[in-house]
Amino acid sequence: MTSTLLEEDSGDAGAQEEFEAAFEAAVAADERIEPRDWMPDAYRATLVRQMAQHAHSEIIGMQPEANWITRAPSLRRKAILMAKVQDEAGHGLYLYSAAETLGTGRDELLDKLHSGRQKYSSIFNYPTLTWADVGAIGWLVDGAAITNQVPLCRCSYGPYARAMVRICKEESFHQRQGYELLLALSRGTEAQHAMAQDAVDRWWWPSLMMFGPPDEESAHSSRSMAWKIKRHSNDELRQRFVDICVPQAEALGLTLPDPELRWNEERGHWDFGPIDWSEFHAVLKGNGPCNEQRISQRRRAHEEGAWVREAAAAYAAKHSGDGRGDSGDGGGDAEGARKEAVA
Ligand SMILES: [Fe+2]
Ligand SMILES: [Fe+2]
Numbered sequence: 001m002t003s004t005l006l007e008e009d010s011g012d013a014g015a016q017e018e019f020e021a022a023f024e025a026a027v028a029a030d031e032r033i034e035p036r037d038w039m040p041d042a043y044r045a046t047l048v049r050q051m052a053q054h055a056h057s058e059i060i061g062m063q064p065e066a067n068w069i070t071r072a073p074s075l076r077r078k079a080i081l082m083a084k085v086q087d088e089a090g091h092g093l094y095l096y097s098a099a100e101t102l103g104t105g106r107d108e109l110l111d112k113l114h115s116g117r118q119k120y121s122s123i124f125n126y127p128t129l130t131w132a133d134v135g136a137i138g139w140l141v142d143g144a145a146i147t148n149q150v151p152l153c154r155c156s157y158g159p160y161a162r163a164m165v166r167i168c169k170e171e172s173f174h175q176r177q178g179y180e181l182l183l184a185l186s187r188g189t190e191a192q193h194a195m196a197q198d199a200v201d202r203w204w205w206p207s208l209m210m211f212g213p214p215d216e217e218s219a220h221s222s223r224s225m226a227w228k229i230k231r232h233s234n235d236e237l238r239q240r241f242v243d244i245c246v247p248q249a250e251a252l253g254l255t256l257p258d259p260e261l262r263w264n265e266e267r268g269h270w271d272f273g274p275i276d277w278s279e280f281h282a283v284l285k286g287n288g289p290c291n292e293q294r295i296s297q298r299r300r301a302h303e304e305g306a307w308v309r310e311a312a313a314a315y316a317a318k319h320s321g322d323g324r325g326d327s328g329d330g331g332g333d334a335e336g337a338r339k340e341a342v343a
Contacts, residue, residue: 027228032158035101043227047157048102049118050229052109055095056120060113060294062088064128065137073131080177081134087170094163101159114299122280123206125288132185132192132199138178140200140207140245146171147241148211151231160229179248186253193253200249201257208272209280211238242270 019038026033033039062085069085072078096106112118123141128134149171152164185196212218212234224230232240242261249256260273282288 027156030154030156030228032161033156034158042223043229044102046224046227046229047160048099048104048109050224051095051099051102051160052104052112052118053120055092055099055109056113056118057124058088058092058095060120060124060298061141063294063297064124064126064290065134067128068131068134071131072134077181084138084174084177087174091167091170094167095160098159098163110302114295114302116286116295119284120294121210122283122288123210124294125283125290126202126206127289129202130195130199132182132195133203135178135181135185135196136199136203138174138176139182139248140178140203141210142171142174142178143245144207144210144241146175147237147244151237154228154231156228179252182252182254196252197254200254204257205275205279206283208238208241208275209277211235211241213277213280239269242272246270 020040023033023037023039023043026037033043065081065088066085069078069081072081096109099109100106109118113120123144128137146168149164149168153161153168155161155164182196182200185192187193212221215221215233215235218234221230221233225233245256246261258273260271262271264271283291286292
């Protein structure tokens with residue numbers, strides 16, 4: 001979309017209509033909306049809310065797995081897990097940067113997370129009880145995230161779509177490492193196999209809930225679909241995920257904890273049993289097993305990291321004054337790289 005025509009600087013009603021028509025036409029033609037393009041306030045607000053929730057989920061999602069870094073059973077597993085948890089931090093940063101292109105600073109977004117005014121994915125409010133949970137999270141949670149996120153690479157908002165391309169590549173590595181970890185356990189001793197099965201039993205249903213409420217109850221879906229922020233409905237994506245997982249579970253030698261799972265020849269999909277949405281809503285309301293722990297740990301990490309932010313700001317200020325950096329944009333190389341990641 002050409003920003004020259006659409007920059008937001010006119011109060012004239014005729015011009016306003018023209019901007020709206022150009023926005024609608026660009027979305028209809030599958031063009032990307034860029035930060036300086038005119039966009040409806042509700043489109044901007046929807047994107048900020050969605051990107052913020054996504055960014056928050058990435059950084060809160062580091063906690064349940066980081067819990068196992070010191071207890072990984074080998075150096076190889078430890079190195080893989082550290083890389084994965086670090087990737088999730090990176091995903092959070094790309095997404096906060098993408099949200100910043102819409103004029104909302106990350107301080108404001110983090111403040112909303114810490115005060116409970118913005119949410120993160122409920123899946124991270126479940127505990128990681130055994131080492132096999134690291135495998136189940138990779139296979140199922142990262143797998144569900146990919147199913148949700150691949151269509152976002154074609155989202156109408158440019159910076160979000162571009163951030164998702166890289167995120168999805170890394171998520172597919174996460175999914176494979178989880179699968180490989182579970183396969184090793186499943187083919188191991190009887191106790192290891194049982195541990196893998198127990199983890200899958202606990203993570204399967206919460207993973208299905210990651211796609212959000214059923215279509216008829218989904219508050220934001222239809223407008224997001226019209227704006228091409230979202231490309232498929234919650235139920236469509238959930239079905240796609242089930243269809244992918246069933247043969248993979250079989251290859252793993254593990255069972256999915258759903259006695260109603262059956263191939264439906266007519267639909268060409270796997271039928272699955274009803275989801276316990278009362279559990280989903282309880283966790284969403286803050287009554288999951290780890291809600292309080294996750295948010296208090298996040299607040300503590302933020303407070304303990306204050307000196308790093310101060311030092312980075314002081315460094316950036318020093319270098320923006322000496323002609324090395326572009327004035328006022330934070331200057332340093334890290335900032336440049338960060339901008340490039342979403343550009
Ligand atoms: Fe991620
Ligand atoms: Fe991931």
